[in-house]
Amino acid sequence: MTTPAAAFDLLDPVLGHHIVNSLGWRSLHPLQEQAIDPLLSGQDAVLLAPTAGGKTEAAAFPLLTRMNQRGWKGTSVLYVCPLKALLNNLHPRLQTYAGWLGRTVGLWHGDIASTKRRRILTQRPDILLTTPESLESMLVSTHVDHHAFFSGLHSIVIDEVHAFAGDDRGWHLLAVLERLARVAGRPLQRIGLSATVGNPDDLLTWLQGSGHGTRPGQVIAPHLADGERESLRRVAEGTASASPPGDIELDYVGSVSNAATVIAALHRGEKRLVFCESRRTVEELGEQLRLRGIITFLSHASLSVDERRRAETAFAEARDCVIVSTSTLELGIDVGDLDRVIQLDAPATVASFLQRIGRTGRRPGTLRNCLFLAVSEEALLSSAALLLQWSRGWVESVLAPPEPRHLIAQQLLALCLQEHRVGEHLWQQWWNGLTPFRAGAEPVVNHLIQEGYLDRDDGLLFIGPEAERRYGHRHCMTLTAVFTAPPEFTVFNGRTEIGRTDPDLLTEEIEGPRRLLLAGRNWQVTYIDWHRKRCFVEPADEGGRARWNGFGAERVRSFTLTRAARDVLLGEDPPVRLTKRASLRLAEAREALLDTVHPGGTLIVRRDGGDVRWWTWAGHRANATLSATLPSVIVPHRRTNGDWIRLRADLTSSRWQAALRDAQANLALPEVADYAIRGLKFSEALPPRLAEATLAARLMDAAGAQTVLAESIRLSTLTER
Template structure:
């Protein structure tokens, strides 16, 4: 087998032999062909392809060839994933590939037994699969000689890099990689694997961290010129790469109706249903089981054992359904799927592409997705998303600005790692990475010292009493995770852990027996151990309830998707199959919201109850920016959503023109609720003003606000739909 330009012949001959004879591949996929050259020469790269596009092999084959060619010893390659389940899923493949060359691969995360981790310290694997949190736990652990263990590193692969870059885990990952790079004593080649994103060049620049502009880098994306709605050229051999995906939108109106449709359609097929909340997963799972459908569940509050049992059983079954949150959106293998079903809409086009890519992998099959809208809002969101997808648009990945709380966390973690750090030398650990430049991070360092998080001995910094008090329990484990999770109770049936539930379900008043819904089954609560945050349950016949709270749980749609919803209401249909019910729902939505959209600009309406709304259709962040920038016109309640801003009841066209002129000259950052600040982990390790400023900058969309201010506005007395 030879590839275009001889790329296959550049791989290690032993690898080449097994690719042909063990995997049975007749050719490399285009992405794999094009990745060989740059990765063999040590370039940083982002490899871009849809789900099942062969990204793992595109990275690993040339990097293992480099390892053989240059005689790398010990742990030379890090493979970082956002999910433990994804690591577990990849391990067998990487053990196979490394085994062909007489090398080894191993996984290290919190679920791996202590004995196995100890063996890895003495018998270092060539490829180490881990999460950023586990990598940092290694750096701060007194049981790991991280300098010896990581001294042989040469490269790092970041799987699902777009999933990291869009939130604070990305900044955490970059900061940890800079520290690891300093320990290794050499620049690490960085390779990101990503699904389709709108700005791959910027994603690559971000992944390079301090190496941006200093190291050669390229985006490898054979299918870049193909719109997201079209088939990718590196679809699995034997599939139908030229077939357009089969997308249908239906309106069913309730979760119970969705269960009825799923139970009646596609019998004999293996179906993956995505829901946008854990509660919806539980309720739909129960409804499907009541209708005799073989059903499995997966979400983050189910125990690891419960999820693994469900995923294994689903992979082996045929006529069945697995209901999941985004936990199965990424590349975890659950076998050959026949169909993906989406309740309402995911928050992003990128998520939809990930989910769509779970299908169409077998010969003779086509990628497909059935949207079942269970609410009016969900229906409009689905129509808008499908319209944007059809236009070839995908969200750009934007790292959150000003990660000052991550700077605070990293400074504390570095002092744990090194025990004592020079007051003038700490910045060298991050090699000039933006958020850690001294002028940016110095106020954070001062605050940490002043508040006792760090102590000072001459020119040396070390962990202080306040950090010990707040984060010191369980060997500072809480310091390695960058998210604040609401407290949950562990649910046990005997000694078997079922999962975790919201404490409100265990404390609120109820009439009759207290029942939970978890793992798609009802449970009777028999005992609650409040001190140890555990509750014990027994199986029950129906009546259970599911609930979870989370900080920042409100879904915020982008300006582009909100604008697409406006286009739908103005008459543009998403170019997918619409059922009869969907067409009726579309007509109803346009009739009900007719007074809120105007092709010439934005609309200000007065409802029957006197409430005045400015329908910007600009997105939540733009509207929050506008609310802060129009103090003389906006209601004191400052309520906004994706589509509108609440104005004062006495606003007049004259007052409005004056307010808009003032706002156009000086936009303000949104006001931040103190509850939101408390939800920002490590916010207490920042000055209060910096914590609020961090969130305000993240909630702002000045460009979207300016666009809305520049559009003509029409005043109408028509009552707007609430």
């Protein structure tokens, strides 16, 4: 193994000089030392470290060295991030590092002015910071000679790679990377930067795409030394281990207003970051904090770019203040020297919690900390369950969503825009055998041709009239965006853009003036431009409302976290500080749900009045799978509950046993609602049965359902109290 001193000596001498003298570093972090040799040799890698673990430098220093050693010209490194704000934050730092070696860094995303983009095209930077969607736009743009621009490309860094890998943006990213490699004419080194995940080796396999098995790659994670990496794999499968240290407290407050009172009273003089699970809650909490005289800033996706930047800049420079945010500030954006993280209700995953608590404890002598404030009993139970799983050392495995057929359609159309004409038997070569683009993609291609999305002539495929009609507006921007967003109205105060709001707030019947809550302030609507989807407002004292509706999957609780909630109800507390209010409410929940849990399996509870519920405590996806598999004994329910399934009131033991025998032999795919299909972007470019099958596969939890079916089932008959 290369020694730390020897590893440092592998870096460019000028770079080494500035690391010591300009940064004042006496040494590199272990991750940075261990990354030098493999990255210099061109290996693929996943660099794994907690938040603020120096991952950016671990990738940048070897790549800058390799750039100079090999004499790379033009844009040779792409640095890809999931958020534009993260790119903005990283740009000056990478610009400094590159400048030491006479190299340049450019920034390209949707908020960058066209004049700056034209300058990038004529004066290609050595490193380009961008998003996958912007890369797609460059590939299909008639203003970008992508073959010339990307001809010198050698390496790609994907920051927060776990944030991509778990959803469709990850499949989109992999597909774009394969196309870039073909444009560049060489395999591209892929380097993923990630916080702790439960399956880092699988993440590397996913990141390598078609190059897995043909290109060298490794996970570099020095903080998982002495067998911890194997332990992490085991705990991801359910085996307990010790939790990392931290100052964690769980409180029950009962409402957003009470949460604001607690936040206003605690930690005066400190910088506090509050995470909420919805934009609406961010707005409501922000308003309540300002009413209590707290200097408050807000950040979420429906605020204007300038509004978010003002908040992030002010928060980075202020001391006694609070910033309230959705997950937009969960990733590596620098918000300065943070004292406290406060979590309203429970985040969706343990991985999110680790990202958020990692914002604190960066100063010597301080601990990472997080105060949970639950505004409902359900949120309290979810928070306790998540903290219990965290204490066991468990973190979710990052898994790519199965069967991304809609993205196959999107990529085929994007490729035809990029190359104008593609051979009908050669299109698969562009993805070099990447899993979704193998033989199973043929039905999607045939459908695109049949429906006029693609035309075919003399063995060549090209954009058809239906694609022009649906996606041809504004230079096919809708084709390069992977996610469907519901229409929103842009809100202006004079010429200043405040953000965007849901049109329902502008159309519903109300008495009196129409008022909005946006950027933590109240506004009265003065004029609505329906054609341009603009809304003009002026300040108001009170009465504003915030709301956003969205397509796509509802928030669901996994099998593991739902079972952890059952463990809490059975009496197991997470090893964190519980306030008296939290302890009292948990005791009340345990009493109320006493007859729905037992540690050896599941319960069927029949109450007076014919209400029969099967308390599986298996999570939404497993229960959706079980409901589809047992139609003869299930009462159809519009929304799946993660804790229980409603059974027929006339259920008999013989019918139940027969249904179970059939279920154990053959699980069924969950039913998919029409609104969910409409929310799947590009679903209209798929045969209806394939669009439904795509979503059904993503709703299914076969392992969870099979676990439930293998457990003992007890029958309990209760009378109403």
